[in-house]
Each structure stands twice: as C-alpha cells, then as structure tokens.
Amino acid sequence: MNATATTSLRETFCTFTLGDLFFGVEVLQVQEVIRHQRMTRVPLAPERIQGLMNLRGQIVTALDLGTRLGFARRSHDEAMNVVIRTPDGVVSLLVDEIGDVVEVNRQQFEPPPDTLQGVSRELIRGAYKLEGRLLLVLDIQKAINEAA
Amino acid sequence: MEQLDEIVKEFLVESYENLDQLDSDLLALEEVPDDLDRLASIFRTIHSIKGTSGFLAFPNLEKVTHVGENLLVPLRDGELRLTNEIADGLLAMVDAVRDILRQIESTGVEGEGEYADLLSRLEQLKDPGAAAPPITTDESSDFSDNPGDNDNAGGSEATIAPAATTEDTIAVAEHSSETAADFTALEATASLDGQSPSSNTADSSSEVAASESASPAPTPPQKPAPETQPTPVAKAVEPKRGSDEPDRSSHNLADSTVRLDVKLLDRLMNLVGELVLSRNQIIQFSRRIEDASITAACQRLNLITTELQEGVMKTRMQPIRNAWSKLPRVVRDLASSCGKQVEVVMEGAETELDKTILEAIKDPLTHIVRNSVDHGIESPDVRESNGKPKEGTLWLRAFHEGGQVNIEIVDDGGGINIARVKEKAISRGLVSEEQVEQMTERELTNLVLLPGFSTAAKVTNVSGRGVGMDVVKTNVEKIGGTLDIHSVPGKGTTLRIKIPLTLAIVPALIITSDGDRYAIPQVSLLELVRLEGDRAKREIETIHSVPVYRLRGNLLPLLYLNQELRTATFSPETKTSETVNIVVLQAEDRQFGLVVDEINDTQEIVVKPLCDQLQSISAYAGATIMGDGTVALILDVLGLARQGNVVTENHEKAISNAGFRSNDQGTRGHSVLIVDPGDGGRVAIPLSSVARLEEFDASRIEQVNHRPVVQYRGQIMPLVGVDGAPTYASGSSDLIHVVVHSRNGRDIGVLVGSILDIVTESNIDLASEERIIDGRVTQVVDLSRTLAHLALPDEFSAA
Numbered sequence: 001m002n003a004t005a006t007t008s009l010r011e012t013f014c015t016f017t018l019g020d021l022f023f024g025v026e027v028l029q030v031q032e033v034i035r036h037q038r039m040t041r042v043p044l045a046p047e048r049i050q051g052l053m054n055l056r057g058q059i060v061t062a063l064d065l066g067t068r069l070g071f072a073r074r075s076h077d078e079a080m081n082v083v084i085r086t087p088d089g090v091v092s093l094l095v096d097e098i099g100d101v102v103e104v105n106r107q108q109f110e111p112p113p114d115t116l117q118g119v120s121r122e123l124i125r126g127a128y129k130l131e132g133r134l135l136l137v138l139d140i141q142k143a144i145n146e147a148a
Numbered sequence: 149m150e151q152l153d154e155i156v157k158e159f160l161v162e163s164y165e166n167l168d169q170l171d172s173d174l175l176a177l178e179e180v181p182d183d184l185d186r187l188a189s190i191f192r193t194i195h196s197i198k199g200t201s202g203f204l205a206f207p208n209l210e211k212v213t214h215v216g217e218n219l220l221v222p223l224r225d226g227e228l229r230l231t232n233e234i235a236d237g238l239l240a241m242v243d244a245v246r247d248i249l250r251q252i253e254s255t256g257v258e259g260e261g262e263y264a265d266l267l268s269r270l271e272q273l274k275d276p277g278a279a280a281p282p283i284t285t286d287e288s289s290d291f292s293d294n295p296g297d298n299d300n301a302g303g304s305e306a307t308i309a310p311a312a313t314t315e316d317t318i319a320v321a322e323h324s325s326e327t328a329a330d331f332t333a334l335e336a337t338a339s340l341d342g343q344s345p346s347s348n349t350a351d352s353s354s355e356v357a358a359s360e361s362a363s364p365a366p367t368p369p370q371k372p373a374p375e376t377q378p379t380p381v382a383k384a385v386e387p388k389r390g391s392d393e394p395d396r397s398s399h400n401l402a403d404s405t406v407r408l409d410v411k412l413l414d415r416l417m418n419l420v421g422e423l424v425l426s427r428n429q430i431i432q433f434s435r436r437i438e439d440a441s442i443t444a445a446c447q448r449l450n451l452i453t454t455e456l457q458e459g460v461m462k463t464r465m466q467p468i469r470n471a472w473s474k475l476p477r478v479v480r481d482l483a484s485s486c487g488k489q490v491e492v493v494m495e496g497a498e499t500e501l502d503k504t505i506l507e508a509i510k511d512p513l514t515h516i517v518r519n520s521v522d523h524g525i526e527s528p529d530v531r532e533s534n535g536k537p538k539e540g541t542l543w544l545r546a547f548h549e550g551g552q553v554n555i556e557i558v559d560d561g562g563g564i565n566i567a568r569v570k571e572k573a574i575s576r577g578l579v580s581e582e583q584v585e586q587m588t589e590r591e592l593t594n595l596v597l598l599p600g601f602s603t604a605a606k607v608t609n610v611s612g613r614g615v616g617m618d619v620v621k622t623n624v625e626k627i628g629g630t631l632d633i634h635s636v637p638g639k640g641t642t643l644r645i646k647i648p649l650t651l652a653i654v655p656a657l658i659i660t661s662d663g664d665r666y667a668i669p670q671v672s673l674l675e676l677v678r679l680e681g682d683r684a685k686r687e688i689e690t691i692h693s694v695p696v697y698r699l700r701g702n703l704l705p706l707l708y709l710n711q712e713l714r715t716a717t718f719s720p721e722t723k724t725s726e727t728v729n730i731v732v733l734q735a736e737d738r739q740f741g742l743v744v745d746e747i748n749d750t751q752e753i754v755v756k757p758l759c760d761q762l763q764s765i766s767a768y769a770g771a772t773i774m775g776d777g778t779v780a781l782i783l784d785v786l787g788l789a790r791q792g793n794v795v796t797e798n799h800e801k802a803i804s805n806a807g808f809r810s811n812d813q814g815t816r817g818h819s820v821l822i823v824d825p826g827d828g829g830r831v832a833i834p835l836s837s838v839a840r841l842e843e844f845d846a847s848r849i850e851q852v853n854h855r856p857v858v859q860y861r862g863q864i865m866p867l868v869g870v871d872g873a874p875t876y877a878s879g880s881s882d883l884i885h886v887v888v889h890s891r892n893g894r895d896i897g898v899l900v901g902s903i904l905d906i907v908t909e910s911n912i913d914l915a916s917e918e919r920i921i922d923g924r925v926t927q928v929v930d931l932s933r934t935l936a937h938l939a940l941p942d943e944f945s946a947a
Contacts, residue, residue: 036654040664040779043713052771052779057422059771059779061759089761144761 009106012092013128015099015135018083019071023100024128024135031083031090033098039075044140062092068143070119084140093146104135105127154692158202160253161734166193167246174238181230191220191236199246208249208258215267219274228274237273240266240941348472348744365741410503413463420453420460421653421754427453428751428775457653465500468555471510472497479542482521489528489539490521499546501553501649508627509555509647512620515556516643517542519617520917524561524641534638536560548649548893552671555645564635568594573598593635594737597621625736625786628654628671655861656753656782658774659731660746661709662743665780667753668731672785674739675906676747679731697730697741700907704732706741707792708840709783714769735789742788749841751775752861767791819906822926823887826901827872830926832919833870833898839890839933841903843883858886862896867897872934889931 013024014033039051039062050064062081079094111126123143128135173190177183198213216238222228244263251259427449434446476492483490525531525540532538543558566589573579573595584592597617614822617631624631629647648654648671656667657676677699679687687696688706695706729740753772762768766787774780788794820832821841842860849856849867855874856867868874886897908923918927 026881038778040771040781042765042768042781043715044767045762049761052781054773054777054779057425057773059756059758059773061761072149091759 010103011106012101012103013135013137014082014101015091016080016095017097017099018065018069018095021069022133022135023095023102023138024102025082025093025138025140027083027101028083029086029140031085034081034092036079037081052080053092053094055090058090060090060092062094063144065093065095065138065143068119069123086109086140086144088144093143102130102135104130109137156252156256159204161407163197163200163245163249165407166197167242167249169193170242171239174235176243177230178232178235178549184224184226187220187224187230191217191224194220204243206248206252206258207251208263209245211267212241212244212248214721215270216245219270234273237266237270241270259721295308309837347431353479376947402532407626408463410464413460416460417464420457421756423453424457424653424752425773425775426544429777432775450859450862461502461649461653462500464503466506468499468501468506468553469494469497471506471513472544475514475544478514478517479521482518483525483540486522487527488521488525490525491539491541492544493541493814494544497544497547499553503645503649505627505649507552508623509629509645512623512645513555515617515620517544520557520559520561520641520643524559524563526562530562532929551644552646552648555647557643557645558640560640563637563639563641564593564596564633565637566635569593569595590634593633593738596633597631628669653752653754655750656750656772657731657750659709659729659744660713660748661713661744662873664715665748665774665778666709666744667751667780668742668785669782670770672733672735674732674734677732677741678747679728680729680898681727684726688728695743699732699739699741704730704739704741705792705794706730707788707794708743709788710745712788712792733785733789734796735786736792738789740789740792740794753780771843788864820921820928821887821906822904822921823870823885823900824902824904826899828901830904830921830924831870832907832921832926832928833887833901833931834928835906837889838887839895840888842886842888842897844886846884849884856899858897860888860897863895865895865897867899869896870900870929870931870934887931887934891935898931898935 001017001079014027014030015022015024017023020048022145034055037053037055042049048063048065048068050062050067053060053062057089060083079096080098081092082095082098083092087134098140105128108130110129112124116124123139125137125139127137170190170193173186177186177190180186192214194217198210201209201213202758218232219228219237223230223234228234244266248258251257402845430812431446431450434442472494479490479492520542521540526536528532528538531540541560543556545552545554545556545558569592570584573592574581574584578595578598579587587595597620613845624645627647632644632646633641634644635641655670656675657670658665658667660666666830671749677697679697688694688697691703695708696703697706698704729744729747731744731747732739732741751774753774755770756772757763757770758765758768768781768787769784770782771779772782819835821835821838823831823833825831844858848858850858852864857864858867859865865888866874877936885900885903887900887903889896890900905922918925920926
C-alpha cells in the first residue's frame with residue numbers, strides 16, 4: 001500500500017465519517033461501498049464483530065469500527081459498509097456516512113500528536129491536513145485484528 | 149492397452165507430459181545455458197523416469213535415462229556447459245525415451261531397441277576430453293536415417309567417433325524408423341557384439357548402407373554430411389518431432405487423461421457450491437409463484453445442479469486404494485522386524501472419497517495398522533498354541549454407508565486385554581476404580597483412545613512411543629469422523645473409522661434459537677425429541693440446577709443453545725412452560741440434548757470457513773448461506789459439548805452411559821421405532837434399518853407409473869407402505885410421515901400414519917412377527933426384508 005506513496009507524492013483516499021471523525025482508507029484497498037445489509041449476528045464473538053453478511057455468495061465479516069474506537073454502540077440500521085480487501089480476506093467496516101474520494105498530497109501528512117492516546121493512537125496512523133478538516137488515516141490491519 | 153497395469157499406465161501418462169515439458173525446457177536452456185533451475189528440473193524429470201523404469205523393470209529405458217542423467221549431473225553442477233551438441237544429445241535421448249514409452253504403451257514391453265550408440269554418444273559428451281568411447285551402430289527402429297534420405301531406407305546410419313558429427317545424425321534419425329526397422333532388426337543384435345573400441349565402429353555385420361567408417365569423414369549414405377555444423381541439425385529436430393506426432397498410435401494414453409491443478413477443482417467445487425445455494429434460493433422463490441413453466445424450469449435446474457454437483461465432487465474423489473497402497477509394505481517390514489507373519493487383505497479398495505479426506509486419513513491409517521501388527525497380532529508360536537494359523541491376517545475394508553465412508557481395520561490377533569486396560573487406565577490416573585467398575589466392555593476398550601494411554605508392555609521402536617491412539621482419534625475427528633474400537637479377547641480387534649464423503653457440502657438440520665438460524669451437521673444428529681405443554685415442565689428435571697432429561701431411562705444432559713451462545717434473554721425456568729425441542733446429539737462417546745427454540749428442516753449446506761477472528765470460537769464449525777440469502781452459522785457439536793462440559797477435555801468424569809448407544813447391536817438390545825402404519829395398529833421397525841425420519845407436505849407426492857414418489861435429496865424416492873406395496877397417504881392431513889430406508893445408496897420412503905416412539909428392547913427376534921412391546925401387541929417389520937423385492941430405480945422407471 002506504500003507503493004503509491006513512494007512513487008508519487010499524491011495519494012487517493014476513500015473517505016467516510018464515524019461519529020465526528022473523518023477517516024480515509026487508501027482507495028486501492030477498498031473493494032466496494034454498499035448500503036446496509038442484513039447481518040447474522042455471531043454470538044460469543046468479540047464485540048467489534050458486528051456480524052456476517054452475504055456478499056454475492058461470499059461470507060464477509062462486518063466490523064463495527066465505532067465499537068473498536070470506543071464509541072458507544074448504536075443502531076446499525078443506517079450504517080454503510082466499506083468493504084476492504086486485506087491479506088486475510090475481505091472484511092467490511094461499518095461506518096456512518098460515506099464521503100468523497102479525495103486526492104491528498106503526502107506533504108500534508110503528519111503523524112498523530114502524542115496527546116492522542118489509547119486505542120485511537122494505535123488505529124490512527126496520522127492525519128492529512130485538508131482545508132477545513134483533518135483526514136485521519138486508518139490502520140486497517142490493526143483495526144481488524146485483535147483488540148489492543 | 150488393457151493389459152497394461154494401472155501403475156504402468158500412470159507412469160506413461162506422467163512421463164509423456166514430463167517429456168513434452170522436457171523438450172521445451174531443453175530448447176529454452178539452449179538460449180540460457182546457465183539456467184540452473186531449469187537444469188535441475190530437467191534432471192529431476194529424467195531421474196524420476198529412471199527411477200520408475202527401474203522399478204517397473206524396463207532395463208532399456210533405465211539405461212538410457214541413466215546415461216542421460218549422468219550427463220546432466222556435470223551440467224547441473226556447472227562442470228560442463230550446455231553446448232549445442234549436448235543439447236542435441238539430450239534431445240535425442242528424450243526422443244529415445246519417448247520411443248520406448250510408445251513401445252511400452254502399444255506392446256507392453258520395451259521392444260527390441262538398443263540405444264548403444266546414443267549411450268556412447270552421451271557418455272562421450274559428458275567427458276569430451278577423454279578418448280572417444282566405443283561407438284556402435286544403432287540399427288534399432290529408433291535411429292535410422294535422415295528424413296530426406298529415402299533412398300537409404302534400409303540403411304542404419306553410421307555413428308562416428310567425433311562427437312560433433314555423431315549426434316547430428318542420431319538426433320534427426322528417428323523419422324524414417326518405420327521403414328528402416330524391418331531391415332535393421334536383425335542387425336541390431338549383431339551390432340551390439342560388433343562394437344569396436346575407440347574411434348571406430350565398423351559394424352561389419354551391418355548391411356551395406358551402414359558403411360560407417362572409423363574416420364571422421366562421413367560415409368556416402370549419409371547425405372547431410374555429419375560434419376556439418378550442429379546448429380542447423382539441431383533445428384531440424386524440431387519439425388521432425390512435430391511430424392512425428394501424428395504417427396503416434398491413436399489411442400495414446402496421454403490423450404485420454406488430463407492432469408489438473410487441484411486448485412482448479414477447488415474453485416469449481418466452490419462455484420458449484422454457489423450454484424447449489426442459488427438453486428435453493430430460486431426454488432424457494434418459485435414456490436411462491438404458481439406458474440407451471442417456472443416450476444418445470446426449476447425442476448430442471450434442480451436436477452442439473454445436483455448432477456453437476458455430483459460430477460464435480462467425483463473429480464475430487466479418489467479410491468481409497470491410494471491411501472492403502474503403501475500399507476502392505478509397512479505391514480511386511482514391521483512384521484518381519486517383529487518376527488511375525490501377517491497377510492494383508494484389502495476389501496473395497498475402490499471405495500472413493502474426497503481427496504482432502506484421503507490425505508487426512510493416510511497417517512492415522514498407518515498408525516492403526518502399525519498398532520495392529522505390533523500389538524494385535526501375536527507371534528507365530530503363540531498363534532499356533534492358540535489354535536490359529538501361524539500367519540495372522542489384517543483386513544482393510546472400506547464401504548459406503550449412509551453418506552459416510554466406513555473404514556475398518558480388522559486383525560485376528562489377541563484382542564485388547566481388558567484387564568490390562570483397566571489396570572493401566574487406573575494407574576495412569578485416567579479413570580478411577582469406581583468408574584471402571586461401571587463401564588461396559590466397549591467403553592473399557594475405548595479407553596485406549598485416551599491421551600497418555602499405551603498398553604504395550606514394552607516400548608518397541610514400532611509403536612508405544614507415547615504418540616498413542618488419541619492422536620489418531622483427534623486426526624480422524626478433525627475431518628468430522630469418528631473412531632470406534634471393538635475387540636474380542638483372543639479373536640481380534642476391529643477399528644472402525646467413519647468419515648464423511650466430502651467436507652464441502654453436508655446435510656444439516658436447521659434450527660432456530662433466539663431468532664437466528666443455525667445449522668447442525670447431521671453426522672452428529674441422533675434424534676429429535678419434542679416435549680409439549682406439561683410434559684416439558686414435568687420431564688425436564690434438574691440435578692443441582694443442571695437440567696437433564698430421561699431419554700428411555702437414561703439421563704441426557706441438556707444444554708440450552710441460547711445460554712451456550714449467551715443470547716438468552718430469559719432463563720430456562722420460564723421457558724419450560726412452552727414446547728421444548730431437544731436435539732439429541734452425539735459428541736465423541738457422549739450424548740447430550742441441545743434445547744433449541746424451533747426445528748426448521750434439513751438441507752444440504754455448503755460449508756464456508758469463518759474468518760480468522762472467529763475461528764477461535766469453538767462453538768462454530770463454519771458458516772453457510774441459506775436459501776433466502778442470509779448467513780447462518782454452523783454449530784460445532786463437539787465444540788459446544790466441550791464448552792458445556794458435556795465432554796471434558798481430560799476425560800476425568802467419564803460418565804458411564806451404559807446401555808445408551810441406541811444402535812449398538814452388540815450385547816445390548818435392539819432399538820426399534822414404533823410407528824402407526826396408518827390403520828391404528830403398531831409396527832416396530834428396527835432402528836438399524838431406518839436411515840432417517842422425514843415429513844413431507846402431502847402436495848409433494850408425485851406419480852410415476854401410478855406409483856407415488858417424492859423428490860428427496862435430488863433423487864426420486866418411491867413411497868411404499870410397511871408391507872412394501874406402493875401406497876398413498878391415508879387420511880387427509882397435509883403432512884405425511886415417512887421412514888426413510890436406505891439401501892445401496894437409494895432411499896425408499898415408508899409411509900406411516902404417525903411416529904409413536906423409539907424403544908430399546910432386549911432380545912427382539914427380528915424373525916418373529918409379533919411381540920408385546922410396551923404392553924401392546926406390536927408387529928415387527930424388518931424393512932430390509934419387506935422391501936427386498938422392491939424395485940430399485942432402474943426397474944422403477946422402466947416399469
């Protein structure tokens with residue numbers, strides 16, 4: 001995923017909001033964005049696992065990113081799915097709203113300040129200082145894997 | 149071709165493929181002579197052909213490949229650089245090999261061909277510095293003349309000392325071989341003796357044409373001067389091979405088989421799985437639409453999908469022989485090292501099962517067989533003194549039964565010494581003395597499957613190294629199988645492995661718990677119990693707040709699925725007022741009841757693995773997609789049982805469930821199914837002849853030749869009465885109850901009025917017609933007998 005970063009200064013992000021946060025995931029990692037789907041809950045599973053859904057015959061695990069970041073659990077009926085390809089398979093992140101695809105300049109990037117602590121510090125790789133707001137870069141691998 | 153045995157055939161197919169690869173490898177190598185990977189691959193190919201040909205006793209082939217291999221060694225090790233001459237030599241060798249293979253294919257033997265000159269040439273190439281080795285003419289059918297050299301048809305070409313010239317002729321040689329063959333057959337033998345040392349080979353006995361001279365100068369018959377630079381000739385090899393191809397016998401083995409990457413098959417399998425799901429969905433939709441043409445199309449889709457599924461599954465099926473083939477050798481070696489005599493008898497080696505499963509049982513099988521020889525079969529003198537033949541027998545049996553494969557490893561040895569097992573189990577602290585006293589013989593026998601158990605009095609280098617039967621058991625269970633031991637002291641031991649045919653698509657029971665559907669693989673399903681109204685309250689008792697149910701007099705521990713999954717929104721106490729559905733399941737050797745909200749139906753489901761984050765949850769075996777497109781979790785019965793402490797990992801609390809195994813025909817009674825045939829009477833059907841109990845909607849009954857049938861699991865199942873006569877549902881109820889009897893892989897449905905009960909009766913004589921069961925006169929019907937006359941499908945459709 002760093003291939004684009006090293007070859008050019010520009011990167012493209014798929015953005016979405018979660019609570020009051022504005023996140024971005026490198027666009028090449030995103031398989032698709034879909035509306036809320038019917039989920040099958042998985043009892044006994046870690047809290048961040050929202051359920052399983054049927055994506056054209058493929059069973060995809062949906063992760064509640066909000067829970068992962070420590071937001072209170074909300075109703076997910078309105079949630080959108082950002083379906084992401086990872087080395088371990090396809091997962092879906094439940095987010096509040098889908099934003100635009102934005103192109104950013106690497107020079108706008110800055111790692112998170114030390115005052116950012118806890119889980120968020122692990123999941124947020126840094127921020128792009130866009131005009132008017134900060135685009136937070138999500139560390140997908142960490143977001144998916146075991147709770148910190 | 150028919151007379152070729154299986155191994156030779158496989159060898160031919162494999163070798164043809166390898167040779168084609170070899171050609172292109174060699175040509176590529178000419179471009180990049182230093183490609184060590186390619187060289188290594190070429191070497192391996194030749195080496196494996198050599199190895200196999202030695203094994204199959206094809207000395208000529210072995211010789212040729214051996215020399216070729218010798219030449220490849222310095223190449224591979226970098227001591228020699230690939231030149232055009234060497235490449236030509238190797239290509240000639242490949243052609244020779246191909247020729248021999250063709251001979252083998254058509255005649256079964258190698259043929260007369262001698263490849264002496266090729267050999268010497270290869271030798272020489274390997275050691276260019278040394279004096280030219282002996283050269284011979286080769287008159288064999290393989291090497292005659294240059295393609296253009298028709299007038300020289302009878303002439304075997306000369307082989308001439310200097311390397312560069314020699315191979316040119318040979319490399320191009322084989323084309324006119326057919327014509328040359330007749331003339332040369334005779335000389336071939338002669339030429340062998342005629343080998344002269346060093347730089348010449350005047351094979352005097354050769355015919356005129358073969359006036360090869362010792363000198364580097366080419367002999368007249370050789371039109372293309374052997375002295376010509378090798379390069380053009382090397383090129384000539386190519387087209388010649390091409391033209392050679394059509395000459396091959398039309399029934400070339402390589403044409404009738406295709407080698408496939410297993411990955412491709414896996415992908416196909418997955419796609420078929422998807423198709424099965426889509427089919428289920430479409431059929432579900434079509435039921436809502438009352439349109440004859442849609443229904444017809446769906447039925448066709450249904451049939452085709454089922455056939456496709458079977459076909460694709462078949463591609464992954466392999467005979468169990470593949471897993472067995474090495475066992476006789478294992479047994480032989482082991483027996484001779486133990487000073488025993490053992491004969492291996494295989495039955496049902498054709499039985500097929502999925503490749504993945506086949507791989508998975510290879511090791512457990514070997515382990516069991518080693519155990520049987522080492523511990524089971526006695527030494528010859530002991531056997532003799534026990535009145536048995538000196539030579540012990542080990543049977544390997546495999547057969548299909550109820551969608552599963554049974555594999556039995558039977559020996560006629562001493563059997564398992566129960567007393568020693570008891571003693572050992574107690575001394576190892578695996579069970580307590582009180583527990584042992586309560587155990588049945590069968591349970592005691594199965595103690596050897598516990599971890600940390602080994603009865604071998606002395607540790608041999610064969611078995612008893614601490615890796616015990618428990619590992620075997622774990623491995624078998626990993627693929628959804630079960631392992632059971634039955635032993636008769638002094639007579640022998642039987643180990644029975646039951647494994648599913650395939651792992652990808654399994655029949656499952658769909659249940660609902662707290663609004664979610666779950667699938668339970670039918671392999672672990674024993675029966676369903678439904679308690680209505682008061683009965684639920686009365687019959688579910690508690691032992692210190694642990695719920696149990698008396699199932700035919702034995703205590704069945706109950707697990708509430710909603711509690712196990714922690715989805716429960718209310719406690720079981722409040723629940724007991726409603727109807728209780730108990731799914732009786734088998735986990736290892738225990739039975740337990742799983743209480744669920746609702747029992748839906750049975751379905752073929754496609755098992756899909758769960759993502760990494762969920763794999764650690766032992767309660768699930770995977771997930772599947774239901775007909776309506778939603779995802780359902782597949783419950784892992786063993787995992788649930790462990791979680792609910794029904795089966796404890798350390799086996800300390802081995803609760804004896806004596807008399808519990810319902811279909812154990814051994815020392816215990818028979819279980820019989822009591823049904824009302826529809827006339828208010830009582831009929832007892834031995835459970836052993838009952839495959840399943842089903843309910844169908846009466847509207848699903850269709851007719852073929854005035855006989856009622858119903859579509860069932862992709863097959864057409866005839867419906868009959870308990871007496872075997874075709875029959876329709878009596879009464880006007882919408883649901884019909886069917887007892888499914890399975891024979892030779894076909895199901896026959898026995899239509900009954902209602903299912904009454906299952907009881908275990910000791911000493912039911914299946915031959916007797918009537919007896920009193922539960923205080924009422926009951927007719928005993930042996931389905932395998934009453935249905936014996938019943939037409940199986942062929943007759944059925946023809947009638």
